[in-house]
Amino acid sequence: MQFKDIVGQKELKEKLISTVIDGRVSHAQLFEGAMGYGTLPMALAYAQFISCRNRNGDSCGVCSSCIKYNKLIHPDLHFVFPVNTTKKVKDKPVSNDFLLKWREIVLKKKYFTEQDWYDFIGLENKQGIISVHEADNILSKLSYKSFESDYKIMIVWLPERLNQTSANRLLKLIEEPPEHTVFILVTENSNKILPTIFSRTQRIRLHPLKENDIVNSLKELNFDEKEIFTASRLSGGDYIQAIQSLQVSESTKANLDNFMQFMRLSYKNDILGLLDWAESMAASGREKQKLFLVFAERLVRENFILNKKIDDIVYLGFDELEWARKFSIFINENNVSELYRQFNICIPHISQNGNAKIIFTDLAMKVKELIRIKQ
Numbered sequence: 594m595q596f597k598d599i600v601g602q603k604e605l606k607e608k609l610i611s612t613v614i615d616g617r618v619s620h621a622q623l624f625e626g627a628m629g630y631g632t633l634p635m636a637l638a639y640a641q642f643i644s645c646r647n648r649n650g651d652s653c654g655v656c657s658s659c660i661k662y663n664k665l666i667h668p669d670l671h672f673v674f675p676v677n678t679t680k681k682v683k684d685k686p687v688s689n690d691f692l693l694k695w696r697e698i699v700l701k702k703k704y705f706t707e708q709d710w711y712d713f714i715g716l717e718n719k720q721g722i723i724s725v726h727e728a729d730n731i732l733s734k735l736s737y738k739s740f741e742s743d744y745k746i747m748i749v750w751l752p753e754r755l756n757q758t759s760a761n762r763l764l765k766l767i768e769e770p771p772e773h774t775v776f777i778l779v780t781e782n783s784n785k786i787l788p789t790i791f792s793r794t795q796r797i798r799l800h801p802l803k804e805n806d807i808v809n810s811l812k813e814l815n816f817d818e819k820e821i822f823t824a825s826r827l828s829g830g831d832y833i834q835a836i837q838s839l840q841v842s843e844s845t846k847a848n849l850d851n852f853m854q855f856m857r858l859s860y861k862n863d864i865l866g867l868l869d870w871a872e873s874m875a876a877s878g879r880e881k882q883k884l885f886l887v888f889a890e891r892l893v894r895e896n897f898i899l900n901k902k903i904d905d906i907v908y909l910g911f912d913e914l915e916w917a918r919k920f921s922i923f924i925n926e927n928n929v930s931e932l933y934r935q936f937n938i939c940i941p942h943i944s945q946n947g948n949a950k951i952i953f954t955d956l957a958m959k960v961k962e963l964i965r966i967k968q
């Protein structure tokens with residue numbers, strides 16, 4: 594990760610760069626701020642910069658150190674992050690068990706939340722922790738001399754997940770650090786960190802991103818321009834939130850287009866068109882299929898309410914509403930419950946890996962009859 598890969602935060606980048614150039618790298622630092630401000634990527638870019646052989650306003654990206662940093666495999670770069678048991682890792686889970694996954698998510702997503710990480714490694718509903726077994730690992734990792742760099746760097750992501758015993762061990766290490774070691778703690782919530790650790794670290798605060806910086810970065814990602822401005826404005830300077838809201842609005846649009854097409858074909862009794870539609874539904878992923886069904890179920894319900902002119906309990910968005918005003922007359926007392934039920938029963942069938950082509954063909958054939966039932 595280079596500084597140039599990080600959205601905004603110009604002043605902070607300059608400040609961090611100057612501490613390295615002036616030889617003022619503190620041995621224990623706390624990077625603090627929401628993940629959507631770029632807190633972890635910033636810590637990584639800083640570590641890479643410290644270790645780079647050919648610095649020039651940023652790490653060079655091509656020296657022997659940077660090449661290893663680009664893959665997060667530098668022998669003097671260590672990570673600790675919260676984990677827990679999964680289907681694959683059942684006993685005393687520690688960061689090392691998940692190191693490949695960690696490299697993958699950091700390199701692929703760069704900006705991600707704690708929950709993204711837990712979903713990625715399949716923790717289901719468990720909370721990640723940094724256990725006492727981990728603390729022993731840290732000690733052994735740092736007891737070697739550095740291999741290639743002047744510094745060994747230990748990045749502890751989310752130290753708020755340290756339990757009391759492991760926090761105490763880490764504290765001892767920070768108090769009497771092995772030679773040439775830099776601890777970078779990356780936290781979202783410094784209130785939850787042991788005060789004794791907190792007081793021994795130098796704080797580096799990340800602030801919310803400027804709206805302009807988010808807009809410029811999102812423009813590279815092929816989203817609708819108008820939506821980019823809205824998402825950036827509502828994000829609170831949090832890049833992850835801005836992206837998430839764009840993705841939600843994109844998937845809503847896709848679902849709405851899909852639903853509208855389905856209803857048109859059904860109303861026209863276009864059997865061939867409906868078979869094609871079912872086939873294309875079957876070709877999309879199970880998650881997408883489920884999201885569509887949930888969305889359709891909601892539209893049926895809300896169109897019925899709209900038909901009944903109970904406007905203030907309609908929760909449709911603007912685009913949906915415009916279209917729904919025309920469509921709602923087709924959903925009435927005589928078909929609403931059965932339509933709803935038809936979408937609804939497909940959800941468990943899809944979840945249980947039923948044959949999607951049969952499920953959607955079946956659905957299409959029933960819906961085309963239902964939609965033409967008049968009030």
Ligand SMILES: [Zn+2]
Binds near residue numbers: 646648656657660
């Ligand atoms: Zn370099």
